[in-house]
Amino acid sequence: MALELERTRVDIVQCAKTYAGGARGLHPTDLAVEPGEVLALLGPSGCGKTTLLRLIAGLEAPDAGSRIAFGGTDVTQLPIERRGVGMVFQHYALFPQMTVEGNIGYGLKIRGVPEAERRRVVGELIDLVRLTGLEKRRPAELSGGQRQRVALARAVAVRPRVLLLDEPLTALDAKLKESLRDELAELLRRLHITAIHVTHDQQEALAIADRLAVMQAGRIVQVGDGETLYRTPAHPFVASFLGRVNRLTRPTTGLRSCIDLGGLELPLPPGPDCDAWLVRPEDVEVEPTVLGQPGWGHADVTHRSFLGDRVQLTLDVPGQAPLRADVARDHAARAGDTVAIRIAPHRLMPLNDEAHAA
Amino acid sequence: MRNARQAPWALVALTALVALFMAAPIALSVMAGLVNNYSVGLQSGFTLRWLGEVWENYGSTVTWSLTLALLCVAGNLLLGVPCAYALARSRSRWARLFEELLTLPVAVPGLASALALILASGQLSSFRQSFAFILVGHMIFTLPFMVRTVGSAFQKDELRSLEEAARSLGAGFAQRFLGVLVPAVLPAIVAGSLMVFTLSVGEFNLTWMLHTPLTRTLPVGLADSYASMRIEVGSAYTLVFLLVILPVLWGLQAVGNFIEKHHGT
Numbered sequence: 001m002a003l004e005l006e007r008t009r010v011d012i013v014q015c016a017k018t019y020a021g022g023a024r025g026l027h028p029t030d031l032a033v034e035p036g037e038v039l040a041l042l043g044p045s046g047c048g049k050t051t052l053l054r055l056i057a058g059l060e061a062p063d064a065g066s067r068i069a070f071g072g073t074d075v076t077q078l079p080i081e082r083r084g085v086g087m088v089f090q091h092y093a094l095f096p097q098m099t100v101e102g103n104i105g106y107g108l109k110i111r112g113v114p115e116a117e118r119r120r121v122v123g124e125l126i127d128l129v130r131l132t133g134l135e136k137r138r139p140a141e142l143s144g145g146q147r148q149r150v151a152l153a154r155a156v157a158v159r160p161r162v163l164l165l166d167e168p169l170t171a172l173d174a175k176l177k178e179s180l181r182d183e184l185a186e187l188l189r190r191l192h193i194t195a196i197h198v199t200h201d202q203q204e205a206l207a208i209a210d211r212l213a214v215m216q217a218g219r220i221v222q223v224g225d226g227e228t229l230y231r232t233p234a235h236p237f238v239a240s241f242l243g244r245v246n247r248l249t250r251p252t253t254g255l256r257s258c259i260d261l262g263g264l265e266l267p268l269p270p271g272p273d274c275d276a277w278l279v280r281p282e283d284v285e286v287e288p289t290v291l292g293q294p295g296w297g298h299a300d301v302t303h304r305s306f307l308g309d310r311v312q313l314t315l316d317v318p319g320q321a322p323l324r325a326d327v328a329r330d331h332a333a334r335a336g337d338t339v340a341i342r343i344a345p346h347r348l349m350p351l352n353d354e355a356h357a358a
Numbered sequence: 359m360r361n362a363r364q365a366p367w368a369l370v371a372l373t374a375l376v377a378l379f380m381a382a383p384i385a386l387s388v389m390a391g392l393v394n395n396y397s398v399g400l401q402s403g404f405t406l407r408w409l410g411e412v413w414e415n416y417g418s419t420v421t422w423s424l425t426l427a428l429l430c431v432a433g434n435l436l437l438g439v440p441c442a443y444a445l446a447r448s449r450s451r452w453a454r455l456f457e458e459l460l461t462l463p464v465a466v467p468g469l470a471s472a473l474a475l476i477l478a479s480g481q482l483s484s485f486r487q488s489f490a491f492i493l494v495g496h497m498i499f500t501l502p503f504m505v506r507t508v509g510s511a512f513q514k515d516e517l518r519s520l521e522e523a524a525r526s527l528g529a530g531f532a533q534r535f536l537g538v539l540v541p542a543v544l545p546a547i548v549a550g551s552l553m554v555f556t557l558s559v560g561e562f563n564l565t566w567m568l569h570t571p572l573t574r575t576l577p578v579g580l581a582d583s584y585a586s587m588r589i590e591v592g593s594a595y596t597l598v599f600l601l602v603i604l605p606v607l608w609g610l611q612a613v614g615n616f617i618e619k620h621h622g623t
Contacts, residue, residue, distance in 0.1 A: 059522055080525045087526040093519035097541040107527035158527055 005193040007035035008071040008161040010056065015066040017051050025051040027218045028066075033162075035071075038188050038195045040209035043241070045200060048218040050166060053198045057164050058083040070161050086155030086193075088165045092147045094139035100126070100150050101135045107158035125153040129187065144172045145180050152184070156191060163188075163195040169204055181207045202242050206230075214238045236278060236351045245278040246323050247351065259348075262317045262341060264297030269345045276351040283347035284325035286313060287340045288332055296340035299323065304335045315341065384600075391594030408594035416579040416595060420602050423576035426489060427558040430496045431551045437497070438504035439540065439547060445505065446512035457509075461502045468563025471498060475568065489573050495564040500557050504550040511546035512539070548614040555610060559603055576602075 010033040017025040026048045033039045041049040054060040056068060058080035068076045075083050094103050105122045113121070126132055129149035139147055148168060155163060168184065169177050185208040188195050199205050205212050206226040213223045214237070222229060222238045233239035250259045250268070258265040259277065268277070289298065302322065303314035311331050315323040325341070333339050365373075391409065394402035441460075445453050463471045475495055480486050511517065520542055524534035540547070562577040569578050576599060584592040 057526065059525075080522070081528050081530065085526055087523065089519045089523055091516065091519065093516065093523040095520060095523075095538055095542070097544070106524070106529075110528045110533055154523075154527070 005156065005159055005191055006071075006161055007192065008194050009033065009035045010071075010162055010194060010196070011067075011069040012052075012056065013067040013069070015052070015055055015068060016063040017048075017055060017060060017066075018063050024218050026055070026062075029220055031213060031220060031223065033194055033196060035194055036192050037211060038185075038197060038209045040197045040199055040205035040212045041215060042199055042202060042205040042212050043215035046217075047215040049198045049200075049215050051218075052215070053164055053166055053196060056162070056196060057085050057087055084158075084161040086158060086160030086163045088148070088151045088155050088163070088168045090167045091171050092139070092151040094147055094150055094154070096139055099136050099138055100131055100142070103139070103150055104153045104157050106154065111158065121157060125157055128190070129153045144176060145183070148172070148180060148184070149187075152187060156193065161194070163191070163193045165195060165197040167199055168197070169199070169201070177204075184208060206242075212242075214241060216241075233278075233349060239278045239349050239351075244281055244324065245349075246281060246284070246321075248277045248279060248320055248323075248348070250275060250277075251319065260319045261343065262297030262299045262319075264295070264342065266297075266343060266348075267345055269348055274350045277348040278351050279343055279348055281312065281324040281326040283343060284315075284323060285342045285344075286315070286325050286327050286331065286333060287342075289338050289340050293340060296342050299339055299341045301333050301335050301337045301339055304333065313339075315339070317341070387593045387596050388600070389593075390590055391592075391597040393590065396589050396593070408588075408590045409598065411591055412583065412595045412598050416574075416576075416583065416598075419574050419576045419579035420598065422489060422574070423559055424602070424606065426493055426496060426575060427555045429493055430500055430558040431554050433493070433497050434500060434504040434554045435547070435551065438501050438550070439508055440535075441501075442505045442507075442509035443512050443535065443539065446509045446517075457505075460505055463498050464502055468499065468561070468565075469567055471495070472564045472567030487570050487572065492565055492568045492573055492575065495568045496558045496561055499561060499564055500554040503553045503557065507550035507553065508543055508546045511543040517542060545618045548617050552607075552610055552614055556607065 010031075012029060012031040014028045014030060015026065016028040019025055029052065031039075031052075041052055043049045051060065055062045055066070058075070058078060062068070062076065066076060067074060070084065080087075095106065098106065101122055104125055105118050108118045108121060126135060129152060131146060131149055131153070134142065134146065139150065142150065148171075151168070165184075169180060172180060181204050188208065197205070197208055199208075209226070211223060211225050212229055214221045214229065214235075216237050221235045222233065226242075229238055230242050233242065236245075239245050248259050248261070248266075258267055260266075286299075287296065297317070299315040299317045301313050302316045305312045306329075308329075310326050310329055311333075313325045313327060313331075313333055315325055317323050323341075327333065389400070390396045392404050392406070393400060394405050394407075445457055472495060475491070475498070476486075479491070485491055517539065520538055521534055524538045529537065560577060561575075562581065565575050565578050566581065569575065574582070580592070580595050580599065583595045
């Protein structure tokens with residue numbers, strides 16, 4: 001590909017942000033992004049992900065003692081104009097009075113790139129993001145997806161060292177979001193640029209990013225690839241934020257080494273000792289009752305919702321809170337049925353705050 | 359049968375009545391400027407004599423009023439637009455206070471503002487006797503309209519993002535202010551300019567206090583003619599005002615609409 005972009009490592013060391021009122025937007029945070037990697041900052045609103053992105057961009061000044069480096073160069077004191085970042089904004093922030101070409105070429109024009117060279121680069125980018133034929137359109141005349149592609153092309157036209165994406169898909173409706181998500185993921189792979197992507201949507205993060213940093217209340221809770229975070233979350237917040245979870249408690253009296261699951265004594269997996277465990281709805285196995293079958297517990301189906309690709313059952317299990325189970329679309333269970341349930345012990349995730357703190 | 363989209367007759371009648379109520383004085387005034395003798399009425403016959411008399415005596419006020427209004431718009435663009443940006447971006451308490459202060463001349467009677475101006479710089483006689491003195495008065499009076507209109511456009515979140523986007527692409531302050539922000543708020547600037555122009559052309563209160571016999575604007579001349587000449591002359595003057603100002607306003611409005619339409623936010 002003609003547009004070769006630099007792959008820069010990003011190091012964030014003890015980076016914190018305290019607002020003028022004394023509120024802590026971000027607690028001291030360490031994070032490293034590998035060259036060419038797409039990292040998602042994932043978390044609910046107010047978790048500090050946007051603050052961290054704006055600190056990396058240079059739109060906000062971090063507290064004293066913070067350090068941000070791009071490929072070994074300390075950029076902490078550089079304003080955004082000289083930091084060499086490309087940024088895609090939440091609502092794209094395309095210049096309304098400029099055409100598609102004008103928007104994409106703006107950064108090059110500012111840098112005094114000669115007209116001919118500028119035309120060449122802009123043309124190349126227009127091909128890359130498949131906007132051929134729309135060069136003379138203004139942003140108001142484009143669809144949401146096209147605007148997003150213009151924003152991306154504009155951000156990479158100046159060959160930034162790092163690409164920053166601030167909730168790039170929130171401005172779109174759900175259906176479009178899904179197709180553009182895959183398109184964006186594919187474009188980022190083709191550009192092969194170090195990218196940091198802020199989102200509150202876990203599906204989006206899983207689809208786009210190589211690694212995820214899950215944030216909560218101004219802190220990064222866990223960093224890892226999507227599959228690891230989903231399968232072995234180190235923190236209950238990560239488990240519940242990435243997908244849905246059920247909470248199982250073990251009896252406070254009697255047999256303390258097992259979880260009682262409607263008559264099934266579920267042995268606890270080895271590992272940290274705790275009182276509650278998390279299990280994902282798709283890991284609850286549900287079968288029509290065959291009485292006396294060993295290895296299965298019993299539950300009553302209190303509610304059944306058909307969700308198209310799957311059926312969600314709400315189960316009443318003695319001694320536990322209502323349990324949600326995802327079963328196949330053609331599953332026979334109906335509300336009011338008694339069913340057999342089972343959970344593979346290795347699917348249980350410990351709910352233990354100390355495990356995280358250690 | 360009546361169509362649902364047709365207005366009920368009572369509403370039509372009421373609208374017609376209000377229209378008549380508003381148009382009749384203007385029509386009468388225009389007529390008064392065109393008849394030989396208003397007290398006799400239409401029977402006295404039509405004449406353009408009064409119009410000629412007005413143009414002879416007060417023709418220069420038309421040029422001066424338009425020039426002043428244009429200079430006032432230019433001054434507002436140079437001072438008001440940057441001021442609006444600064445106020446929109448500042449979070450300081452003083453900025454809010456300044457904004458209040460800026461609006462004061464709209465609430466304070468023009469006579470009082472004019473008196474303050476005369477007290478402040480009345481000694482500088484060459485300034486006092488020039489149109490620049492009136493221009494300053496008009497600027498003080500119209501500035502809040504420009505600053506408020508453009509300031510609220512600058513305050514929008516999209517504008518902040520636009521500015522941040524321009525910064526991320528390496529644009530310095532002047533580059534992003536003139537190349538991105540001003541074009542992005544152009545509709546507001548056009549709206550503000552139209553308002554400033556209109557206010558300046560029709561301004562009487564301040565101007566009446568600030569003018570000298572050699573620096574008269576259209577409204578001041580109008581007052582003078584009403585006070586000192588025949589009713590027919592004053593009425594003819596109104597007609598001149600309408601003939602001069604209306605096409606200019608329509609023209610400016612058309613320019614404004616054109617810009618707004620081709621701007622596309």
